[in-house]
Amino acid sequence: MKSRIFIPFLSIFLFSAPTLAEIRHHDAHTHGAAELNIVIENDTVLIEFESPAVNLIGFEHKPRTDAQHLELQKALALLNDAGVVASFEKGECRVTETLIRGPFDNADQEGPKHGEREEHSEFHATYSLSCQDASVITSVSTRLFDHFTGFEAIRVRWIGNKGQGTALLNNHSTTFSIE
Numbered sequence: 001m002k003s004r005i006f007i008p009f010l011s012i013f014l015f016s017a018p019t020l021a022e023i024r025h026h027d028a029h030t031h032g033a034a035e036l037n038i039v040i041e042n043d044t045v046l047i048e049f050e051s052p053a054v055n056l057i058g059f060e061h062k063p064r065t066d067a068q069h070l071e072l073q074k075a076l077a078l079l080n081d082a083g084v085v086a087s088f089e090k091g092e093c094r095v096t097e098t099l100i101r102g103p104f105d106n107a108d109q110e111g112p113k114h115g116e117r118e119e120h121s122e123f124h125a126t127y128s129l130s131c132q133d134a135s136v137i138t139s140v141s142t143r144l145f146d147h148f149t150g151f152e153a154i155r156v157r158w159i160g161n162k163g164q165g166t167a168l169l170n171n172h173s174t175t176f177s178i179e
Protein backbone atom coordinates (compact mmCIF):
# COMPACT_ATOMS: atom_id res chain seq x y z
CA MET A 1 0.00 0.00 0.00
CA LYS A 2 1.18 3.47 -0.71
CA SER A 3 0.97 6.24 1.79
CA ARG A 4 -1.33 9.10 0.97
CA ILE A 5 0.16 12.31 2.15
CA PHE A 6 0.12 14.46 -0.90
CA ILE A 7 -1.35 17.64 0.54
CA PRO A 8 -0.53 17.65 4.20
CA PHE A 9 0.88 21.14 4.20
CA LEU A 10 -2.19 22.59 2.54
CA SER A 11 -4.59 20.94 4.88
CA ILE A 12 -2.58 21.96 7.88
CA PHE A 13 -2.29 25.61 7.09
CA LEU A 14 -5.73 26.12 5.63
CA PHE A 15 -7.78 23.81 7.73
CA SER A 16 -7.57 22.10 11.01
CA ALA A 17 -5.56 18.97 10.45
CA PRO A 18 -8.30 16.49 11.33
CA THR A 19 -10.70 17.98 8.81
CA LEU A 20 -9.36 16.33 5.70
CA ALA A 21 -8.20 13.30 7.63
CA GLU A 22 -11.81 12.80 8.63
CA ILE A 23 -12.98 12.47 5.08
CA ARG A 24 -9.98 10.71 3.66
CA HIS A 25 -10.16 6.99 3.74
CA HIS A 26 -8.12 4.08 2.57
CA ASP A 27 -9.21 3.72 -0.98
CA ALA A 28 -8.04 1.02 -3.26
CA HIS A 29 -6.47 1.90 -6.56
CA THR A 30 -9.41 0.86 -8.68
CA HIS A 31 -9.42 1.52 -12.40
CA GLY A 32 -12.48 3.52 -13.38
CA ALA A 33 -12.91 4.95 -9.90
CA ALA A 34 -11.62 8.21 -8.46
CA GLU A 35 -11.86 10.28 -5.31
CA LEU A 36 -12.97 13.87 -4.94
CA ASN A 37 -12.83 15.59 -1.57
CA ILE A 38 -14.15 19.08 -1.01
CA VAL A 39 -13.87 21.11 2.14
CA ILE A 40 -15.52 24.48 2.49
CA GLU A 41 -14.45 26.46 5.50
CA ASN A 42 -15.84 29.96 5.70
CA ASP A 43 -15.11 31.39 2.24
CA THR A 44 -12.24 29.08 1.40
CA VAL A 45 -12.68 25.92 -0.63
CA LEU A 46 -10.18 23.11 -0.85
CA ILE A 47 -10.61 20.57 -3.63
CA GLU A 48 -8.63 17.37 -3.60
CA PHE A 49 -8.77 14.92 -6.46
CA GLU A 50 -6.99 11.67 -7.03
CA SER A 51 -7.37 9.08 -9.72
CA PRO A 52 -5.60 6.14 -11.26
CA ALA A 53 -3.77 7.44 -14.31
CA VAL A 54 -5.54 5.01 -16.60
CA ASN A 55 -8.81 6.91 -16.15
CA LEU A 56 -7.30 10.04 -17.67
CA ILE A 57 -4.75 8.82 -20.16
CA GLY A 58 -5.52 5.16 -20.79
CA PHE A 59 -2.23 3.78 -19.47
CA GLU A 60 -0.16 3.78 -16.29
CA HIS A 61 3.34 3.11 -17.52
CA LYS A 62 5.69 5.89 -18.50
CA PRO A 63 4.78 7.36 -21.90
CA ARG A 64 6.56 5.52 -24.67
CA THR A 65 5.13 7.03 -27.81
CA ASP A 66 4.49 10.58 -28.99
CA ALA A 67 0.77 9.91 -28.73
CA GLN A 68 1.15 8.87 -25.11
CA HIS A 69 3.21 11.95 -24.28
CA LEU A 70 0.48 14.02 -25.87
CA GLU A 71 -2.24 12.29 -23.85
CA LEU A 72 -0.31 13.02 -20.68
CA GLN A 73 0.15 16.70 -21.57
CA LYS A 74 -3.53 17.02 -22.43
CA ALA A 75 -4.57 15.49 -19.13
CA LEU A 76 -2.25 17.74 -17.14
CA ALA A 77 -3.52 20.80 -19.00
CA LEU A 78 -7.13 19.88 -18.27
CA LEU A 79 -6.41 19.23 -14.62
CA ASN A 80 -4.76 22.61 -14.43
CA ASP A 81 -8.26 24.03 -14.79
CA ALA A 82 -9.92 23.50 -11.41
CA GLY A 83 -13.30 24.01 -13.07
CA VAL A 84 -12.88 20.74 -14.92
CA VAL A 85 -12.65 18.88 -11.62
CA ALA A 86 -15.22 20.85 -9.65
CA SER A 87 -17.14 23.99 -10.40
CA PHE A 88 -19.45 26.07 -8.28
CA GLU A 89 -22.41 27.82 -9.78
CA LYS A 90 -22.51 30.46 -7.09
CA GLY A 91 -20.17 31.95 -4.56
CA GLU A 92 -17.88 33.89 -6.92
CA CYS A 93 -14.94 31.60 -6.29
CA ARG A 94 -11.53 32.08 -7.80
CA VAL A 95 -8.62 29.70 -7.70
CA THR A 96 -5.74 30.85 -5.53
CA GLU A 97 -3.54 27.78 -5.67
CA THR A 98 -3.23 24.73 -7.89
CA LEU A 99 -1.05 21.74 -7.24
CA ILE A 100 -0.94 18.97 -9.81
CA ARG A 101 1.13 15.87 -9.38
CA GLY A 102 1.30 13.78 -12.50
CA PRO A 103 1.68 10.03 -12.46
CA PHE A 104 5.35 10.05 -13.34
CA ASP A 105 6.56 12.95 -11.23
CA ASN A 106 7.86 10.86 -8.39
CA ALA A 107 10.36 8.07 -8.40
CA ASP A 108 8.11 6.10 -6.10
CA GLN A 109 5.48 5.93 -8.79
CA GLU A 110 7.76 4.31 -11.27
CA GLY A 111 7.99 0.67 -12.03
CA PRO A 112 6.02 -2.37 -11.07
CA LYS A 113 4.10 -2.22 -7.84
CA HIS A 114 1.94 -5.24 -7.47
CA GLY A 115 3.90 -7.72 -9.53
CA GLU A 116 6.57 -8.01 -12.11
CA ARG A 117 4.39 -6.84 -14.97
CA GLU A 118 1.83 -4.64 -13.32
CA GLU A 119 2.40 -0.92 -13.14
CA HIS A 120 0.13 1.54 -11.41
CA SER A 121 0.28 5.29 -11.23
CA GLU A 122 -2.03 8.13 -10.29
CA PHE A 123 -2.86 11.75 -10.76
CA HIS A 124 -3.24 13.95 -7.70
CA ALA A 125 -4.56 17.48 -7.79
CA THR A 126 -5.43 20.01 -5.15
CA TYR A 127 -6.93 23.43 -5.59
CA SER A 128 -7.56 26.22 -3.15
CA LEU A 129 -10.29 28.66 -3.94
CA SER A 130 -11.25 31.92 -2.36
CA CYS A 131 -14.93 32.82 -2.62
CA GLN A 132 -16.84 36.05 -2.20
CA ASP A 133 -19.55 34.19 -0.35
CA ALA A 134 -19.26 30.45 -0.02
CA SER A 135 -22.43 30.27 2.05
CA VAL A 136 -24.53 30.49 -1.12
CA ILE A 137 -22.91 27.43 -2.70
CA THR A 138 -25.54 24.73 -2.86
CA SER A 139 -24.24 22.42 -5.56
CA VAL A 140 -21.03 21.33 -7.22
CA SER A 141 -20.50 19.96 -10.72
CA THR A 142 -17.68 18.10 -12.38
CA ARG A 143 -16.75 18.08 -16.04
CA LEU A 144 -14.36 15.16 -15.69
CA PHE A 145 -16.80 12.83 -17.42
CA ASP A 146 -17.00 15.22 -20.39
CA HIS A 147 -13.26 15.30 -20.90
CA PHE A 148 -12.21 11.77 -20.01
CA THR A 149 -13.83 8.50 -20.92
CA GLY A 150 -12.07 6.39 -18.32
CA PHE A 151 -14.19 7.31 -15.31
CA GLU A 152 -16.97 5.00 -14.22
CA ALA A 153 -17.59 6.43 -10.78
CA ILE A 154 -16.20 9.29 -8.74
CA ARG A 155 -16.67 9.10 -5.01
CA VAL A 156 -17.21 12.48 -3.41
CA ARG A 157 -16.80 13.42 0.21
CA TRP A 158 -17.55 16.94 1.24
CA ILE A 159 -17.57 19.04 4.35
CA GLY A 160 -19.33 22.39 4.23
CA ASN A 161 -19.94 25.16 6.68
CA LYS A 162 -23.22 23.57 7.73
CA GLY A 163 -22.73 19.88 7.23
CA GLN A 164 -21.06 17.09 5.37
CA GLY A 165 -21.97 14.31 3.05
CA THR A 166 -21.01 11.97 0.27
CA ALA A 167 -22.01 11.53 -3.33
CA LEU A 168 -21.34 9.07 -6.10
CA LEU A 169 -20.97 10.62 -9.52
CA ASN A 170 -21.14 8.94 -12.87
CA ASN A 171 -21.66 9.82 -16.50
CA HIS A 172 -25.34 10.50 -15.88
CA SER A 173 -24.95 12.25 -12.56
CA THR A 174 -22.27 14.91 -12.57
CA THR A 175 -23.70 17.39 -10.06
CA PHE A 176 -24.22 16.95 -6.36
CA SER A 177 -25.87 19.00 -3.68
CA ILE A 178 -23.96 20.23 -0.67
CA GLU A 179 -26.89 21.54 1.31
Ligand SMILES: [Zn+2]
Nearest residue numbers: 052060120121
Ligand atom coordinates in the same frame (compact mmCIF):
# COMPACT_ATOMS: atom_id res chain seq x y z
ZN1 LIG B 1 -3.60 0.99 -11.94
